[in-house]
Amino acid sequence: MSENVIRIRGARVNNLKSIDIDLPTKAITCFGGPSGSGKTSLAFHTVYNESKRRFLNSFPNYLKFFSDRPAPVDVDEIFPVLPVFGLPQINPVMGTRSVIADTMRLSEIFQNLYFHHANEYCPEHMIPLERLSFAQVLETPLSEYDEGAKFHLAISRSDFLKFFSNAPYPSRSFGEKIKDFEASDPYWEILRFKKKNISKLDQKLIPYLEKEIDIYLIDEANNISKTPVVKQKICPKCHRGGLVAKSPANFTAFNALGACGKCNGFGATLEYDKEKLVDNKISVKDGGVKFLEYKRFSQEYKDLIRVLKAQKISTTKPIAELPGSFWDILYKGKSSYCGLNALFDWLETKKYKPSVRIFVRGKQKEVSCNTCQGTRISPEVEHFYLEEETSFYDLWKMDLSEVYDYFCSFDQRAMSKDFRLLLKSLINILETAIGIGLGHLKLTRKVKSVSAGEYQRLLLLKHLSYEGTGALFIFDEPSLGLSEKEKEKLFKGLKNLVSQGNTVFLIDHSEYFHKRSDRFVFIGPESGSRGGEVLFNGSYKDFVGKHPFKIEISPLNSNKRERIKVEEPNVYGKTFSDFKLPLNEITWVKGASGSGKTARIINVLASELYYRAYGQSLDVTKGTAKSINSDQAIQDVFVVDANLNRYTSRSTFGSMTDMFSIVRKHFLKTPTAKSMGLKEGHLSPNSALGHCPACEGRGYKVVEMQFLEDIIIECEDCKGLKLKPVYASLSDGEMTVAQAYSMPISEVVKKIKLTPKYRRINEYLKILKLDYLSLDRAVNSLSGGERQRLYLLSQLQKEIYNSFLVFENLSFGLSRRELQAVSLFLQKLTSQNNTIVLIDQNDFYKHVASHTLEF
Structure with a gap:
């Protein structure tokens, strides 16, 4: 039996039809085929799950009890079974606290770097803080004594026996006075000195100072006092004190010692959002104060209108045109109207009710914490520096590209070995991240706010930085949202894994990876029960020769000249260039990661059009623009992204x-x-x-x-x-x-x-090639491409006319044949005066879109 292949026999998971196949080790194998044909069933549900199950079964019983082990796989044989690491299509974001640095494991590296190698500086004089010597500590207590005065230093009997039990007993002890040693005395002498020799004490007291033992000073008159202890470093000029007891926990937001006390380590606090409380574009009488439309506040709304009329403030003008006195009344109240501030306080007392918590959270927004400046870290470590120009806080405000440039500027020759090792690991992670299009992400950016493609790449990073041999890596759709240049960098990382003696399995529809992989496996011929067979196992060049694909779609050209124009779009504090889109056509938007594709199209344009249609914004961070002008009124807005975590188990x-x-x-x-x-x-x-x-x-x-x-x-x-x-x-x-x-x-x-509605849905099912599915088929059992098309259909069940539709990474999980079917569906929608924008890196859309916009 060859040791250069993974031998799989009798794989029958899901729709697989007793597959027998040999796959090469120490090589890159790419799986292709229609969505739902069985690619993930073979690579993940068979190889990955069985390898993981056998690995976990090797644990002792007390560990297996706490492990979430996969069920046995329906397969006759897998040999050899390698240590396996996998990145599936669906990776739900866990929790709201995690930021980019946490997911990339940068937080741990920063924690080690700054605890072991950073110096605390005085923010006023910008000089390192210093710890006082023992001699300096005693300067004040001994200032009134002559230079020849003699003193004794002692520690307690219990401390001596605890820390120095193997040392010989001292020659003197102290009870009521200094005398020859008696074991029963409470204080035992450790040394004697004259005031003029005080500078020599620090070296002799090292064993006692290291253990932070209380040391007692006894003078010639037998007066005893505990010596003052300065545990913190201080500024030599202004005597400003630093951190009292430095520990690794001070440099992480996941510990009470290091987390900011105001925001509890979240980096943001919740405040009521003025835009969610009030609609400036309509009047008070027409419902402009949206907060008071809550059923419990109906009387307060009536009281507000009564007070405004008494104050001769218009209730029929748009709120944006009302004087400043309106806002004082609105928030602080007047006469019978209690004011929003009082209502906020009342709601706080009712937060034990889930309905109230949901209502309040819906009216609030996250605002960067002004205490920790959004870093999540306590101000106690704000002024720790690895070098004089950039503090620990300054570092946390950078994006990944800036962090990379900062650490590359270090002179490693002057650093310790431990520092160089941490720096090497850090730079490797950052270099890979920038290469696959993540350099624009801020360290403190919430993971829940990134796109599906960006999150997939964040998780991919830990695998690409792996150092070891003999492992199997399985990646599902790793190219999501990547440009050609970024795919090149990713493939280089995969080749690096193989060069170390590892094996890589890819499930990807990108022709870039198909062409460059060592082995291409096609599973089909169709989806579901019509698939599950290995139709090809060899080089992609041979596959294309036997199974050519003909593109049977072309852009629909329109003679119309209507446009949407957007001037000075701004999101996350960054202003982008102007752009315009043709109406009633398909526009393909592409560009490098971080170029602002999603920000401009969804956060600014789609959000504003949605507001004009419904009087409220999309559930995204709303951007602004100097102006948004459309030659045609938009009746509805739809945004479909690649998020596959929106379903329940039922x-x-x-x-x-x-x-x-x-x-x-x-x-x-x-x-x-x-x-x-x-x-x-x-x-x-x-x-x-x-x-x-x-x-x-x-x-x-x-x-x-x-x-x-x-x-x-x-x-x-x-x-x-x-x-x-x-x-x-x-x-x-x-x-x-x-x-x-x-x-x-x-x-x-x-x-x-x-009925006509269901005839239309059935027609869409045929176009999207989903009519082979059964009604009780669980969504969680579908492939990524099947889910993507299914979600698209669920959003577009009604007749859609004169609408603005945005599709982000629509090609996720779809083969070219399926993309062609979906594209025909989209072109049909444009015939109903719909405007479609495709935010995607897949170059197949050059055959579909009549207009291309590159940022």
Whole structure:
């Protein structure tokens, strides 16, 4: 048996049809094929899960108990089983505290660098703080004594026995006076000195000072006093004190010692957003004070209008035109109107109610903490410097490119070995990050605010910086949102992993990776049950020769000249160049990562158009612009991104497309259903009326095993159908409810009568090539490309006219054949006076868009 291949036999996970395949080790293998054909099932659900399961099973039982182990995989053989690292398509952001530096593990490196190698400086004189010597500490207590005065230094008996039990006993001790040693005395002498020799004390006291033992001073008159201890460093000029007890915890936001006390280490505080409280463009009478539209505040709204009229302040003019006295009344109150500030305080007392917390949070915005300046770190370490120009706080305000330039400027020859090792690791991570288009990200940027592509690359970084051999890396769609130059840098990182003796599996639709991989594997021929077969295993050049792909789409040219013009767009404090888009056409927007594609199109343009249509902004950081002028009024706005984490475990194909509704109504019209008085809930596994009570509509039960993998078994009551058997067996004469839910939707629609709405949805399903899916197919079991098309369909179920549609990274998880189908669908939408913007790096769109905008 060859040791240069991974041997897989009898893989039957999901739709795989007992696949037998040999894949090379120490090489890059790229998997291609239609979305849902079985690529992820083979690479992740088979190889990755089985490798991880066997690795975790090698742990002792007490560790396995706390591990989330994958279930056994339906495969006959995998050999050899390598240590495996994987990056799947779907990676939910965990928590709201994490920032870019945390995800990249830079926070830990900064923590070590500044704790071990930074100096604390005086902010006024910009000189390093110094620790006082013991002689300097005693200068004040001994100032009244002669130079020849003699003194004794002692420590407590308990400290001597605790720290120096192996040392010989001293010659003197102190009870009521200094005398020859007696073991029962409370203080034992450690040395004697004359005042004139005080400068020699520090060297002799090192063992005691290191252990921070209390030292007592005894003079010739037998007066005893504890010596003052200065644990912190101070400025030699102004005697400003520094950090009292420096520890690694002082340099991290994830510890109470290091986190900013005001924002608790979040870097931001919550404040009521004026734009969410008030709509400046309409009058008070027309509902301009949106905050008071909360049902509980209806009386306060009436009181406000009454007070404004009494003060002769207009309630019919737009709020933007009202005088400053209006704002004083609005917030502080007057007469019978209590004011917004009083209502804010009242809501704080009701925050134990979830509904109140949700309402309040919806009216607030995050504002950078003015105490820690958004760094999340306590001001106690603000003035620590590795070199004089850049403080710890200054570092946290940089983006990745600036951090890279800063640390590259260090003269490593003057640094210690430990410092050089940390610096090397840091520079390698930053260099890779910049190469794959992340250099524009601020260290303190919240991870939850980055795009799906940027987050995918952030997670990819830890794998690309791996140093080791004999491991297997599996990456799903790592090229999301990357330009050609950035793909080149990523592929270089993958080749570096292989050069160390590792193996790389890629699941990617990018032709760039197909051409350059050592092995190309095509799985198909189609999606779902029509796929799951290995149709090709060899070089991509040979594959293209046998399976050429012909592009059968071209841009639709319009003679119209209507435009949307945007002047001076501004987001996150950065102003971008002006741009304009043609109306009723498809525009392809591309550009390097960080060039402001999403910021300009979504945060500025789409958000403003949405506000004009609905009177509120999109759920994104709203940008501004000097002006946004459109030659045509926009009726609606849709934004579809590549976020695949928006579904619950119970979301299904039927619920996302709303096709469940028409099928259930079909069965409810049968005589049996009418006689039983059934409702739609009786045919739903998510309703208490219809779901199987034994498994609660899951179709299976989980038997938890303490030291083995949990066992998943089919529910004995409903036989995996999720519904109560009496409802699952309801028939229309051709099929039962259970059969309708489990067969492809293309077969179901042939047997039921569709309304115009559902005929349109069915037509879209055909165009998007999703009609092979069944109604009860869980969304979480679909591939990334299938989810992407399904979400697109769910957003565009109604007839759409004269709307503005933005699609970000729409090509995620889609092959070129599927992209062609989706593009035909989009071109059809432009015929209904819709304007479409595609924010994507996939060059396939040059065959689709009639206009290209590059930032």
